[in-house]
Amino acid sequence: MGTHELLLRAPDEATTKAIGAALAARLEPGDVVGLTGDLGAGKTRLVQGAAAALGVEDPVVSPTFMLVREYEGRVPVHHVDAYRLSGAAELEDLGLDEVFPADAVVFVEWSDRVEGALPDNWLELILHTRDDDLREITVAVHGNTWPDRLPAVASALARFAVPPTQAPSQEQPRDQPEGQAQEQTEGQAP
Ligand SMILES: Nc1ncnc2c1ncn2[C@@H]1O[C@H](COP(=O)(O)OP(=O)(O)OP(=O)(O)O)[C@@H](O)[C@H]1O
Ligand SMILES: [Mg+2]
Numbered sequence: 001m002g003t004h005e006l007l008l009r010a011p012d013e014a015t016t017k018a019i020g021a022a023l024a025a026r027l028e029p030g031d032v033v034g035l036t037g038d039l040g041a042g043k044t045r046l047v048q049g050a051a052a053a054l055g056v057e058d059p060v061v062s063p064t065f066m067l068v069r070e071y072e073g074r075v076p077v078h079h080v081d082a083y084r085l086s087g088a089a090e091l092e093d094l095g096l097d098e099v100f101p102a103d104a105v106v107f108v109e110w111s112d113r114v115e116g117a118l119p120d121n122w123l124e125l126i127l128h129t130r131d132d133d134l135r136e137i138t139v140a141v142h143g144n145t146w147p148d149r150l151p152a153v154a155s156a157l158a159r160f161a162v163p164p165t166q167a168p169s170q171e172q173p174r175d176q177p178e179g180q181a182q183e184q185t186e187g188q189a190p
Contacts (some may be wrong), residue, residue: 004147006139009158015160016042016135017049022156024053025126026149029075029103033121034142037127042135046125051077054105067091068099071123076104083109088116121145122184123153136162 007112009014027033027050034179035043048060055073062081066089071077080099084118089116100106100119111118128136139157141147154161 004141007021008137009162010135013045016045019160020046020049026156027105028155031059031104032122034122034124035106036077036112041127041129043109047079077105078106078110082113085113088114091117101149113117
């Protein structure tokens with residue numbers, strides 16, 4: 001794992017949503033979050049948690065038959081599912097200014113399929129389903145703005161981070177939808 005990455009774990013669906021909610025507390029208009037990884041790993045669940053924390057009250061559903069769904073929260077929230085897209089050009093056809101407006105927070109499932117259409121700066125969440133069903137989530141940065149913001153993200157997500165020596169059976173994080181509890185966590189590496 002590089003210095004610009006975090007490793008988190010989610011033993012259950014509620015924790016995946018709580019990770020989304022905690023991350024959302026650090027997101028700003030114009031931010032783009034790509035979600036990649038295994039089929040059924042929890043990408044949509046994580047977006048649901050984030051959207052709820054961003055004030056979206058409508059149910060966030062998998063955008064199966066729509067490439068982009070737009071929700072009203074405290075900021076506009078866009079949810080893109082690139083699973084069926086042939087590539088970046090198909091997303092570009094929708095108009096990137098509309099998909100990635102400066103005032104919205106945008107989540108892109110299967111962002112690896114449309115990487116060429118993403119802005120320079122984006123945060124990637126890589127979800128992996130382990131054999132025991134636990135989800136491992138790697139947070140990686142793309143572009144030159146996110147490295148400076150990563151400590152704040154790490155702080156918000158600290159309670160989900162994989163401790164070096166913790167056994168899988170030990171106490172698991174509780175669902176904390178507000179995601180504010182550990183914002184002031186100290187001791188983040190630069
Ligand atoms: N730790 C976990 N985190 C998230 N989901 C989990 C977890 N454990 C089990 N699940 C289950 O896995 C499924 C994840 O579904 P979800 O639609 O969020 O995945 P996805 O990555 O968006 O799938 P797709 O690849 O089809 O887009 C749900 O049925 C959920 O209940
Ligand atoms: Mg999905």
